[in-house]
Amino acid sequence: METDEAQPRAHLAALVLARGGSKGIPLKNIKLLAGVPLIGWVLRAAIDAGVFHSVWVSTDHDEIEKVAKQFGAQVHRRSPEVSQDSSTSLETIREFLNHHHEVDIVGNIQATSPCLHPSDLIKVANLIQKEGFDSVFSVVRRHQFRWSEVKKGENKMTEPQNLNPAKRYRRQDWPGELYENGSFYFAKRHLIEKGYLQGGKMAYYEMRAEHSVDIDIDIDWPIAEQRVLSFGYFGKDPLKEVKLLVCSVDGCLTNGRIYVTEDHKEMVSYDYRDIVGINLLKKRGIQVRLISERDCSKSLSAMQLGCIAEVNATNKLQVLENWQKDIGLSWKEVAYLGNEESDVECLKKAGMSGVPADACALAQKAAGYICKSSGGCGAVREFAEHIFLLLEKVNSARKQMEEVNSAGEDTGGK
Numbered sequence: 001m002e003t004d005e006a007q008p009r010a011h012l013a014a015l016v017l018a019r020g021g022s023k024g025i026p027l028k029n030i031k032l033l034a035g036v037p038l039i040g041w042v043l044r045a046a047i048d049a050g051v052f053h054s055v056w057v058s059t060d061h062d063e064i065e066k067v068a069k070q071f072g073a074q075v076h077r078r079s080p081e082v083s084q085d086s087s088t089s090l091e092t093i094r095e096f097l098n099h100h101h102e103v104d105i106v107g108n109i110q111a112t113s114p115c116l117h118p119s120d121l122i123k124v125a126n127l128i129q130k131e132g133f134d135s136v137f138s139v140v141r142r143h144q145f146r147w148s149e150v151k152k153g154e155n156k157m158t159e160p161q162n163l164n165p166a167k168r169y170r171r172q173d174w175p176g177e178l179y180e181n182g183s184f185y186f187a188k189r190h191l192i193e194k195g196y197l198q199g200g201k202m203a204y205y206e207m208r209a210e211h212s213v214d215i216d217i218d219i220d221w222p223i224a225e226q227r228v229l230s231f232g233y234f235g236k237d238p239l240k241e242v243k244l245l246v247c248s249v250d251g252c253l254t255n256g257r258i259y260v261t262e263d264h265k266e267m268v269s270y271d272y273r274d275i276v277g278i279n280l281l282k283k284r285g286i287q288v289r290l291i292s293e294r295d296c297s298k299s300l301s302a303m304q305l306g307c308i309a310e311v312n313a314t315n316k317l318q319v320l321e322n323w324q325k326d327i328g329l330s331w332k333e334v335a336y337l338g339n340e341e342s343d344v345e346c347l348k349k350a351g352m353s354g355v356p357a358d359a360c361a362l363a364q365k366a367a368g369y370i371c372k373s374s375g376g377c378g379a380v381r382e383f384a385e386h387i388f389l390l391l392e393k394v395n396s397a398r399k400q401m402e403e404v405n406s407a408g409e410d411t412g413g414k
Helices: 038-049 062-070 089-099 118-129 189-193 221-231 249-253 272-283 297-303 316-327 341-349 361-366 379-391 394-406
Strands: 012-017 054-059 074-077 105-109 135-142 177-188 202-206 244-248 287-291 308-310 334-337 352-355
Touching: 012 038, 012 089, 012 118, 038 054, 038 062, 038 105, 038 118, 054 062, 054 089, 062 074, 089 105, 089 189, 105 118, 105 189, 118 135, 118 177, 118 202, 177 189, 244 249, 244 316, 244 379, 249 287, 249 379, 272 287, 272 379, 287 316, 316 334, 316 341, 334 341, 334 379, 341 352, 341 361, 352 361, 352 379
Parallel strands: 012 054, 012 105, 054 074, 135 202, 244 287, 244 334, 287 308, 334 352
Antiparallel strands: 105 177, 135 177
16 A cells, blocks of 8 residues: 555646736736736745745736746736626636646635745645645735624614724724734545536635735735835745945946047936935945946046946956955855846846846846936936845844744644
8 A cells, every 4th residue: 555655746836827917906916016016026925935836826817827937937827708897706616627637726826916935835735735625715814893884864863883883992902803814725536617716625824914915915015015025925035234326337327328428428317316316325334336349438427426346347257256255255145236237147146136217128037126217317316225125124124034944844724
């Protein structure tokens, strides 16, 4: 007789549904949220969880497919029949299963839940695979008193639904109630084929309130960005304090345009906000160095930035490596802001990388953060602010990794 260990484990697939059409925000699923496409946040968490046999995005749009593949996901091109405004998640998941017979369990993860963490997904996978639950869904605890609705024209009074007004609970004395938050729904194939995402032996998984963010419901985009910067998942490697920022001059510090006077002198323009950003970085103890493929030493001297600069750099990566070694830094302590193909390898090496909004496509693909501002128009200041926000996450990132490492032993379900 075969032992349990000899039997193959059921194929668990993560599936993110990302239709191109949106009544609210066009192509919302790949709109940049804190410098990362919205769908990228949940794909990063799913892949880093390490519990899925495959990670998929179901879409009908070429640009969403492109972004999904950049983040390491496979793509299922959904049919027009399940790409309508009236199409349900269940219909789309069932179509996916009809084309992927190897999948036994689907973890349907919502693209609009950017604060999802791998530790949550690891615990849910344990509930399904080790504790025998047929379906698991995410909930959040809320302390909200509910009252019955009185519609206009009705001759009646509202009634309390979950409280006694004469004996109102203090928040600390009331456990609250559990509500679905829509972050994910895990279900076995046999349930989905019967038309259910929740059924059989069910369990809920309670997420922390600060991780329970749904952009469709809770908050608008600017507030969502602040929540993600505070509570989002930024990858497996723990963040370190940035001690060096290297910035490409042409196209980052300037807009890349060169003005030539009648007497053959070159002139460039820059944004004073970027100078403020450089000075703020210096005040925080972060060195700022500049790099350029051309001889722009006169322009840099005129700016009076007080930064070490390397001009006529034919190999930017070699210059960056030399600086990193000379100062004695790890790559995690180096940030890089670039915009051209010549910056790509530097962007890949640096622990924190960014590009202006108008950077070339290859540079954008290699960067961890895409600024809203263009080169020479505040991108350096914006990237400096991004560095400051991520520095605040150093301690919390260490705690996140402790949770990921211990998640395999703690199922967290009820």
